[in-house]
Amino acid sequence: MTKNYPSNLTWKQWELIAKLFPEVKAGGRPRITTCMYAVVNAILYVLCQGCTWRALPGDLAAWSRVYGYFRRWRKDRTWLQVHDKLYQWVRVAAFDSQSVETATMICTDVGFDPGKQIHGPKRFITVDLLGLVLRVLVTSARSGRFIR
Numbered sequence: 656m657t658k659n660y661p662s663n664l665t666w667k668q669w670e671l672i673a674k675l676f677p678e679v680k681a682g683g684r685p686r687i688t689t690c691m692y693a694v695v696n697a698i699l700y701v702l703c704q705g706c707t708w709r710a711l712p713g714d715l716a717a718w719s720r721v722y723g724y725f726r727r728w729r730k731d732r733t734w735l736q737v738h739d740k741l742y743q744w745v746r747v748a749a750f751d752s753q754s755v756e757t758a759t760m761i762c763t764d765v766g767f768d769p770g771k772q773i774h775g776p777k778r779f780i781t782v783d784l785l786g787l788v789l790r791v792l793v794t795s796a797r798s799g800r801f802i803r
Contacts, residue, residue: 658714662703663696671744675737676728690716697721742787 664672669692676691697715701708708722715721728734779792 658712660696660700662699664692664699669695672737672741675740676733677731694721694724698725742789745787746783746785
């Protein structure tokens with residue numbers, strides 16, 4: 656990478672999560688040609704900037720390769736494992752330094768509101784005592800099926 660973007664991980668942060676990403680499958684493209692640190696930073700760039708995959712700056716990894724890894728890691732639940740591990744570390748650090756008196760649970764349900772005449776998806780968000788996101792579930796307000 657030639658430019659340092661605000662969304663980039665530091666090397667210290669990368670070292671914490673690098674082992675959570677799966678190894679290369681036999682017969683696949685060698686990772687020597689693709690730096691996983693650069694791929695994760697490119698994914699974070701898209702998520703933080705809200706741009707399309709094809710709008711990745713030229714000094715980042717190729718958008719097709721970045722999207723391929725993002726999609727694969729979403730399907731095999733790698734992102735969920737990374738989230739859960741980071742969540743555990745933050746919880747341990749927070750409880751070492753402070754105590755929490757009461758539990759906070761947020762559940763947002765947005766479906767059809769007859770008073771406001773608004774249609775939309777139902778969003779369910781579960782958080783812990785610290786307000787850290789545990790899980791997010793989005794369902795269709797009309798059919799009741801999950802949106803992926």
